[in-house]
Amino acid sequence: MDNMIIQSKDLSKIYLRGAEKIVAVDSVSIDIKEGEFVSFIGPSGSGKTSLLHLLGCLDNPDQGELIVDVFSIMKDGKSLSEKKLTPIRRDLFGYIFQKFYLIPTLTVKENILLPYAFMPRNGERQSAEAIAEKLGLAHRLTHLPKELSGGEMQRVAIARALINKPKILLADEPTGNLDSKRSDEIAGILSDLNKEDQITIILVTHNPVLAAKAGRIIELEDGRIRD
Amino acid sequence: MPGISGIAYKNLRRKRLRSVLTVFGIALSTWVLVSLFGFNKGYEASLNKDIDNLGFQVLLTAKGCPYEAATLMLQGGKGLRYMPEGIVDSLKTNPEVDELTPMLMQTVFDVNKGEEGGVVGYLGIDPQTYPKMKTYLKFNQGNWFTQNDAMEAVMGYEAAELEQREVGDMILIPEKEIEVKIVGVLKRSGTQDDGTIFLPYKTVQQIFGLPGQLTSVGIKVNKSVDITAYEEELYKIPDVQVVSMAQVKNTISNLVSTARVMVMSIAIIAILIAMVGVINTILMSVLERYQEIGIMKSMGATTAHIFRLIWFETIMLCFAGGVIGSAMSAVLGKVTDSVIRYILPYAPTGSLVRIDLALVVRAIGIIVAIGLFSGIYPALRAARIRPIEAIRSADGEF
Amino acid sequence: MKHKLIFLLLILLPILLSAATGCDLQDPDKDVKRLFPGSTGFKTSYLSVAKSGGKALLTRIETALGDKFSGTYETMDVPYTLYHVYKNKTLLGYVHGVNQKGQYGGLQVFLALDPGGKILGFYYQKLSSKNGAKFKSTAFTNQFVGLSLADFKTLDIKTGKGSGRAAAIKNPAGTDKDFLFTLRGIKKNLVLMNVFIYKK
Numbered sequence: 114m115d116n117m118i119i120q121s122k123d124l125s126k127i128y129l130r131g132a133e134k135i136v137a138v139d140s141v142s143i144d145i146k147e148g149e150f151v152s153f154i155g156p157s158g159s160g161k162t163s164l165l166h167l168l169g170c171l172d173n174p175d176q177g178e179l180i181v182d183v184f185s186i187m188k189d190g191k192s193l194s195e196k197k198l199t200p201i202r203r204d205l206f207g208y209i210f211q212k213f214y215l216i217p218t219l220t221v222k223e224n225i226l227l228p229y230a231f232m233p234r235n236g237e238r239q240s241a242e243a244i245a246e247k248l249g250l251a252h253r254l255t256h257l258p259k260e261l262s263g264g265e266m267q268r269v270a271i272a273r274a275l276i277n278k279p280k281i282l283l284a285d286e287p288t289g290n291l292d293s294k295r296s297d298e299i300a301g302i303l304s305d306l307n308k309e310d311q312i313t314i315i316l317v318t319h320n321p322v323l324a325a326k327a328g329r330i331i332e333l334e335d336g337r338i339r340d
Numbered sequence: 341m342p343g344i345s346g347i348a349y350k351n352l353r354r355k356r357l358r359s360v361l362t363v364f365g366i367a368l369s370t371w372v373l374v375s376l377f378g379f380n381k382g383y384e385a386s387l388n389k390d391i392d393n394l395g396f397q398v399l400l401t402a403k404g405c406p407y408e409a410a411t412l413m414l415q416g417g418k419g420l421r422y423m424p425e426g427i428v429d430s431l432k433t434n435p436e437v438d439e440l441t442p443m444l445m446q447t448v449f450d451v452n453k454g455e456e457g458g459v460v461g462y463l464g465i466d467p468q469t470y471p472k473m474k475t476y477l478k479f480n481q482g483n484w485f486t487q488n489d490a491m492e493a494v495m496g497y498e499a500a501e502l503e504q505r506e507v508g509d510m511i512l513i514p515e516k517e518i519e520v521k522i523v524g525v526l527k528r529s530g531t532q533d534d535g536t537i538f539l540p541y542k543t544v545q546q547i548f549g550l551p552g553q554l555t556s557v558g559i560k561v562n563k564s565v566d567i568t569a570y571e572e573e574l575y576k577i578p579d580v581q582v583v584s585m586a587q588v589k590n591t592i593s594n595l596v597s598t599a600r601v602m603v604m605s606i607a608i609i610a611i612l613i614a615m616v617g618v619i620n621t622i623l624m625s626v627l628e629r630y631q632e633i634g635i636m637k638s639m640g641a642t643t644a645h646i647f648r649l650i651w652f653e654t655i656m657l658c659f660a661g662g663v664i665g666s667a668m669s670a671v672l673g674k675v676t677d678s679v680i681r682y683i684l685p686y687a688p689t690g691s692l693v694r695i696d697l698a699l700v701v702r703a704i705g706i707i708v709a710i711g712l713f714s715g716i717y718p719a720l721r722a723a724r725i726r727p728i729e730a731i732r733s734a735d736g737e738f
Numbered sequence: 739m740k741h742k743l744i745f746l747l748l749i750l751l752p753i754l755l756s757a758a759t760g761c762d763l764q765d766p767d768k769d770v771k772r773l774f775p776g777s778t779g780f781k782t783s784y785l786s787v788a789k790s791g792g793k794a795l796l797t798r799i800e801t802a803l804g805d806k807f808s809g810t811y812e813t814m815d816v817p818y819t820l821y822h823v824y825k826n827k828t829l830l831g832y833v834h835g836v837n838q839k840g841q842y843g844g845l846q847v848f849l850a851l852d853p854g855g856k857i858l859g860f861y862y863q864k865l866s867s868k869n870g871a872k873f874k875s876t877a878f879t880n881q882f883v884g885l886s887l888a889d890f891k892t893l894d895i896k897t898g899k900g901s902g903r904a905a906a907i908k909n910p911a912g913t914d915k916d917f918l919f920t921l922r923g924i925k926k927n928l929v930l931m932n933v934f935i936y937k938k
Binding site: 450451452453480481500501502503504505506509510511512514517519525 | 810837840841845862864865866867870871874
């Protein structure tokens with residue numbers, strides 16, 4: 114269980130806002146073990162979301178090294194091309210966001226199965242029903258997103274993130290749009306996924322209750338890890 | 341389990357009014373396009389049929405002689421010139437000739453016609469060859485003459501109506517005071533034969549004392565022959581003039597090409613408008629779904645997937661518009677016909693706009709191709725969206 | 739170029755001629771002026787048996803005429819052209835012509851009528867006959883002036899026999915059948931005028 118699934122060394126991300134240079138992530142070195150539940154906390158602008166995007170291969174780092182599973186995402190100042198990143202994102206990761214990003218024209222079931230539209234046809238497939246059952250959405254499969262509550266929508270987004278059996282689940286403020294009762298519900302689900310299915314979870318949150326579910330809490334400030 | 345086409349289809353239903361309006365725009369362009377193709381085809385065919393209805397492509401007349409009985413009457417019956425019957429035999433030896441038909445026109449002055457009297461014309465024809473060239477002539481009553489020199493007449497529908505003649509009735513040739521029996525009344529043909537009184541040409545020669553004389557010879561040329569070159573040959577015969585139907589056809593075609601250019605410009609403008617409409621619709625729908633598309637890319641959608649998704653939407657709009665537009669052009673064919681008839685300086689009889697399956701398939705093909713072309717830019721814009729940009733633009737945080 | 743134009747005209751000619759054939763004046767302005775010298779204008783209307791009453795009307799017309807409508811050309815939908823002649827706003831009378839089958843061709847029998855139905859003038863616009871001059875002579879045509887439908891009531895148009903002023907008119911050309919056809923044409927003209935206008 115001590116296999117590292119994510120290893121970063123001196124990872125940096127710099128944005129230009131006009132003439133101003135903003136160092137969003139500043140030389141972050143972090144190792145995450147397979148099956149670990151890590152949460153990033155910190156004030157707004159601390160770089161926690163940017164770091165999540167880098168580790169989740171959604172964004173390209175500017176400096177440093179990054180290895181995810183067996184793939185060298187960033188090495189010797191060069192990151193993998195968008196074309197090579199696409200299957201890595203597809204096969205390794207599941208993403209959950211504060212805004213659920215469900216497709217409004219598709220039913221719950223279709224939203225859950227959406228990733229399969231972009232996958233090779235011969236791959237192993239799970240049924241939407243099984244995941245829906247697990248997340249308490251079984252009775253909602255034929256509904257459209259606008260007919261759901263916020264908590265249900267986030268559960269649909271989680272189901273969608275899980276359909277391709279990811280090794281790593283990235284969650285960016287997953288409870289940001291939910292009341293405390295729903296937040297607890299989502300926190301419970303993430304915790305169960307980590308314990309029962311050994312999915313590696315990286316969470317970004319303001320919510321201390323949610324952060325406390327994690328096995329390791331990393332605090333960020335000005336793009337750096339606070340010791 | 342949604343496929344990419346399913347997602348595309350459902351997206352079009354999201355902004356239903358916008359999709360419907362776009363489809364309608366495309367349908368209108370298709371209508372114009374199909375009608376234009378149909379016109380190019382139908383017009384040519386109708387014109388050819390009109391020329392074919394004249395039966396012969398070349399008319400040889402004695403120099404200075406009017407061409408047909410109706411013209412002769414319009415000119416007051418003056419100016420008849422003759423050529424010897426023997427010319428038919430010498431023409432028969434020409435390899436270019438498919439069929440020949442001799443004709444002899446005559447007019448008389450009828451003092452009882454109107455207040456001041458008027459001209460009546462007769463066309464002497466050969467019952468063996470003339471009907472074969474004018475196969476469109478059908479009988480309302482009776483038939484052609486019983487003998488080559490019978491005292492019999494066949495009347496065009498309008499001539500018969502004017503004279504209130506039926507088969508078995510007599511007509512009187514004024515001046516000569518000769519009675520001729522009606523053996524046939526033709527159906528309306530829409531040509532000037534409707535107003536013509538036909539007699540065997542030998543009978544006309546006999547009644548008017550013109551043995552061995554003709555006024556004209558109709559020549560049907562073999563299909564492979566260069567008519568223009570053959571006409572030059574014919575001009576070498578002394579004291580004849582050559583009237584070519586091919587020439588007429590060219591004149592009319594020239595008249596029409598101007599109108600066609602106009603219609604073509606309208607079609608191109610219509611297509612451009614539809615194209616701009618498609619680009620606008622699809623581009624708006626791409627920009628509105630910036631984040632959705634970004635999320636799809638984070639799920640593993642490749643550039644090709646997204647490109648396909650947007651292209652599908654374009655194809656569906658264009659295909660629907662193409663099919664509806666084709667249906668419109670088929671249903672409204674008559675309307676289009678009369679609109680074109682109104683615009684054109686000269687329109688032949690028969691349907692001007694001919695729409696068939698091949699044409700519809702071609703038009704839909706063109707519209708879909710134009711749609712694909714219009715879809716390239718929006719699809720590229722969509723395909724280039726990077727997941728991070730889409731997500732960041734929504735969250736406004738980093 | 740001249741040849742081409744003539745040919746264009748030839749091709750267009752059937753289109754110009756294709757209107758249904760009724761019985762119109764050849765030159766209405768001149769003809770009306772000749773028949774009604776005091777007239778200042780006229781109005782044209784188009785009537786047919788089919789439009790005015792159909793089959794029932796046809797039966798009435800045939801009874802009044804004493805003969806059936808027959809042949810290919812004497813049908814219910816033949817259009818009749820009726821000229822209403824005015825002097826300023828006063829109605830002077832009517833001009834009305836009919837087609838009538840004759841011995842050697844169509845007769846066009848025109849009547850000028852006063853507003854009460856009395857014949858003011860009669861002439862052939864068209865006639866094919868060996869005895870054309872005799873039929874067209876005023877000695878013959880003027881005999882009809884002053885008559886109205888009532889004078890034709892007992893006239894049998896198949897034999898020319900009967901009583902009254904119309905039956906007294908003699909054939910100007912011996913036994914030429916066009917005489918009887920003329921009588922039929924005039925009576926048909928009067929009968930139609932009666933059903934269209936006078937309604938007596």
